[in-house]
Amino acid sequence: MGFINVKKKEVQIKIVYYGPGRGGKTTNLDYINKKYKQRIKTEMVSIKTHGDRTLFFDFLPVDIGKIHGFDIKIQLYTVPGQVKYNATRKLVLKGVDGLVYVADLQQERRDSNIKALEQMRENLISHNKDILKIPLVLQYNKIDLKDEGVPLLTFQEMEQDLNQELKVPSFVGSAITGENVVVTLKKIISMTLISFRKELQ
Amino acid sequence: MYDVSLEQLEEIDAILKNDLLTIGVHCTIIIDIAGNTIAQIDDGRSSFDVTSFAALAAGNFAAVDAMAQLVGEQQFSLHFHRGEHESIHFSKINDEILLVCIFGQDVSLGFLRLKTDEVIGKIKKIWAG
Ligand SMILES: Nc1nc2c(ncn2[C@@H]2O[C@H](COP(=O)(O)OP(=O)(O)OP(=O)(O)O)[C@@H](O)[C@H]2O)c(=O)[nH]1
Ligand SMILES: [Mg+2]
Numbered sequence: 001m002g003f004i005n006v007k008k009k010e011v012q013i014k015i016v017y018y019g020p021g022r023g024g025k026t027t028n029l030d031y032i033n034k035k036y037k038q039r040i041k042t043e044m045v046s047i048k049t050h051g052d053r054t055l056f057f058d059f060l061p062v063d064i065g066k067i068h069g070f071d072i073k074i075q076l077y078t079v080p081g082q083v084k085y086n087a088t089r090k091l092v093l094k095g096v097d098g099l100v101y102v103a104d105l106q107q108e109r110r111d112s113n114i115k116a117l118e119q120m121r122e123n124l125i126s127h128n129k130d131i132l133k134i135p136l137v138l139q140y141n142k143i144d145l146k147d148e149g150v151p152l153l154t155f156q157e158m159e160q161d162l163n164q165e166l167k168v169p170s171f172v173g174s175a176i177t178g179e180n181v182v183v184t185l186k187k188i189i190s191m192t193l194i195s196f197r198k199e200l201q
Numbered sequence: 202m203y204d205v206s207l208e209q210l211e212e213i214d215a216i217l218k219n220d221l222l223t224i225g226v227h228c229t230i231i232i233d234i235a236g237n238t239i240a241q242i243d244d245g246r247s248s249f250d251v252t253s254f255a256a257l258a259a260g261n262f263a264a265v266d267a268m269a270q271l272v273g274e275q276q277f278s279l280h281f282h283r284g285e286h287e288s289i290h291f292s293k294i295n296d297e298i299l300l301v302c303i304f305g306q307d308v309s310l311g312f313l314r315l316k317t318d319e320v321i322g323k324i325k326k327i328w329a330g
Binding site: 002004005006007012014042043045056059061073075077087088091094095 | 205206238259264
């Protein structure tokens with residue numbers, strides 16, 4: 001849940017990157033961390049296994065400046081994508097204000113994309129949140145693999161699998177090259193702020 | 202989304218200062234389960250990254266709570282980590298809000314628990330009123 005601190009004149013917002021294992025959630029945050037080095041005052045916190053898989057979460061706070069005199073502090077989190085870590089994923093979703101769902105364009109990951117999204121819906125319900133109401137952006141990641149001849153799903157296939165009912169903004173991108181990483185981030189921030197303003201009224 | 206009024210925040214700051222810093226607590230933070238920092242008071246001598254600390258503390262607390270439920274406990278009421286120089290004490294103000302204290306060896310755990318219970322009582326009143 002977002003928090004408005006009237007004393008420090010700041011708004012804290014929690015955005016979670018969710019998606020199947022190895023989809024590129026951590027790589028999104030790595031890219032943002034490098035790109036906005038000057039705006040990020042602290043180290044990125046990553047609780048991970050020796051094999052660099054996320055074990056609990058990654059955490060990256062980003063200041064995006066002032067709106068109506070309030071400092072907007074965005075707190076980015078990732079969940080661990082591996083199937084066995086669902087209990088941990090639920091914990092990270094506590095108090096979430098906005099979600100980026102990072103799906104994997106590789107054909108062989110088609111089932112995991114669908115399953116992880118379905119489980120996200122259930123996990124949100126356990127926090128009394130509705131996937132159709134929470135600010136959500138989809139990112140179809142790893143488009144750079146196309147040049148290497150890896151069989152990828154098309155944009156239409158991804159939309160059909162994941163976005164038919166949701167009808168939320170979606171971007172094809174690459175967390176490695178940075179393609180659409182910032183676009184995804186800006187979109188989810190603006191959607192979350194808009195839904196905040198609605199709640200405030 | 203929620204907010205706390207300026208008056209409430211100032212009352213809370215005063216309580217943390219008067220009841221916890223005076224007994225030697227180095228730093229005390231009130232966070233919510235999402236990892237947001239609601240209030241933070243320190244003795245000016247400690248310097249660490251409070252934002253990251255809050256995110257980790259909320260995650261840690263949530264994880265221990267989930268473990269409690271797995272073994273059939275509602276919750277473990279006390280979370281405590283002892284270090285060589287600094288120790289950390291967590292307690293629940295309500296289901297959404299936690300009180301975290303960082304303190305050195307000169308503060309006894311028993312006394313700290315007594316004080317944090319008092320502080321929680323006072324803060325609950327502010328929240329309710
Ligand atoms: N080619 C390519 N590889 C990527 C891209 N994004 C991530 N990867 C690679 O995919 C692997 C997994 O990426 P991570 O960012 O760790 O994936 P994750 O979603 O955080 O995985 P978990 O923490 O296990 O949930 C790494 O080897 C990345 O380098 C991308 O856009 N293109
Ligand atoms: Mg990861």
